[in-house]
Amino acid sequence: MAKPAARMTFWRVIAVCAISVAAAVGAWRIALSGIDARLDRSLILTLRALETEIDRFRYLPAVVGQDARIRAVIRTPDAPGADLAANRYLAEVLGLSGADQLYLMDGQGVTLAASNWDSPASFVGHDYSFRPYFRDAIATGQGAFYAIGVTTGVPGYFLSARIGDRDGPPGVVVVKVDLDPLQQAWAQAGQAVAVADPDGVVFLSGNPDWLYHPLHPLAPEARARLADLKTYPGRDPATQGPLMQGNAAWMFDASGARLRSQTAAFGDGWTVVAAAPVQPAMLSALIAGVTAALASVLGLALAKTQAQRRQLVALRLRQSEMLERKVAERTRALGREIEARRQTEAELRAAQEGLIHSEKMAALGRMSAAIVHEVSQPLAAMEATLAAAEMGAARSTEKTVARIETARNLIRRMQRTIKHLKSFSRKDTAALERIEIGAVAASALELVAPRARALGIKPRVVVPDGLLFANAGRVRLEQVLVNLLLNALDAVEGQPAPEVELRLEGAEEELHLSVRDNGPGIAPEDMPRVTEPFFSTKEEGSGLGLGLAISQAILSEIGGRLDIRSTPAAGTQMIVTLTRVREKEPV
CATH class of the missing domain: 3.30.565.10 (Histidine kinase-like ATPase, C-terminal domain)
Structure with a gap:
């Protein structure tokens, strides 16, 4: 008999575990689908914001290169006042456009004029021919490159355009765009968003801990290229741990917590990454599994309870008659107990009333000597007053009347005292x-x-x-x-x-x-x-x-x-x- 029961219990445990695991897996997949949908929307918004911010300045270098002052510096860089006019023009355009920096280089990559010409960190005279945006502009007419400035140490996105006449010397106009406002907006919104360069190094992120980390381990040629181009001076992405390991759908933050991620390509070979923690999905799966297990256990318990209830019904029917007899006996006993308590309460109340009256009489006893004095003094005075009134009745009517009035006042005084005593000493109700x-x-x-x-x-x-x-x-x-x-x-x-x-x-x-x-x-x-x-x-x-x-x-x-x-x-x-x-x- 014990073996079938044990076998049944074993299969019930297996069934509960299977239901719990199935519910947890289903909840996990549903939660991941919801996270992926949110990440897709976040990627779309990030791509549009990034594209809008860059497109504001994409045509600025070419437009600036059409100005006569800029072309004059390219043709005759040594002409008196030409560089000053170009510097002032670039500073004026910078103030109107909202860009970070604007400068002009000759065909060898040396800066001829710059919007920051009058600041200690002026670009004028610096050679930036090693930058890809210069080489690409000379070769194809346009260039773009994100890097940390070697002069200012401030990161930015450099957009360039080649200018100059066909028969004259070429020049390159560069606008530096500050993308930090986007990064700050992501951080304030709590978005785990990042933008990586073609080598996979994160240079923009709503999570400051991700900056200058590679998405994947850097290849030797990528390390050499970053060092040669001075892309991130003062930073060495090769020494930072990669954010992704193996499957691109998963990332790890600085604390090692696992994140769900989605990626999308952006112009210039960039990769935009959006990530979200998976703890909510894990919690959802755990809750679903526990709930399913509890529901299964509850269902089994209800089924067992129904079986036991049927068994108990017969037993209760047999017990009901005996219980009714006991209830009747207990009811009679309670009736007797209630009557006894009522009688006891009445006796206690009577005893309390007696104690109250006894204490009242005791108080009168404590005042008895003073009360006797209070009554005997008026009696003696009244006796003397009446005797004087009797002796003076024949001689002076006015004095006799006054003495009789005095005696009456003494009688009233005794009556008042006796009235108070009678009122105080009587038994009263508690109404x-x-x-x-x-x-x-x-x-x-x-x-x-x-x-x-x-x-x-x-x-x-x-x-x-x-x-x-x-x-x-x-x-x-x-x-x-x-x-x-x-x-x-x-x-x-x-x-x-x-x-x-x-x-x-x-x-x-x-x-x-x-x-x-x-x-x-x-x-x-x-x-x-x-x-x-x-x-x-x-x-x-x-x-x-x-x-x-x-x-x-x-x-x-x-x-x-x-x-x-x-x-x-x-x-x-x-x-x-x-x-x-x-x-x-x-x-």
């Missing part, structure tokens, strides 16, 4: 409503006022003009502020100059209630734990250690947050941040 934050802050200050007076502290209150609203529970937010104010009062107890400040600020989207004291601050090591339940730095019996934890929980319920900033020996600031609600916005 949110739009409340005015300034009023809540004022109520909290009223509640802690007895404690503050007992410590001899008057909290500083800073509130802005106007009403500020937020969505919260009035009593619960009041409880948060009471906790923070009591903590601040406890912190400054016994300090030389105790200060407690309650500040309300309104921003664009938020409200900030801050309680600041100048107490000893919170130690850095205690800062991460101050909001933990039952953690307290106060003396044992001074509280439950739930104030900040419950305050943080209350603020989380109403969408607020509590930030604590403290500097040891400088004080603590508790900041309550709430989302601001505009006065006319719905709750």
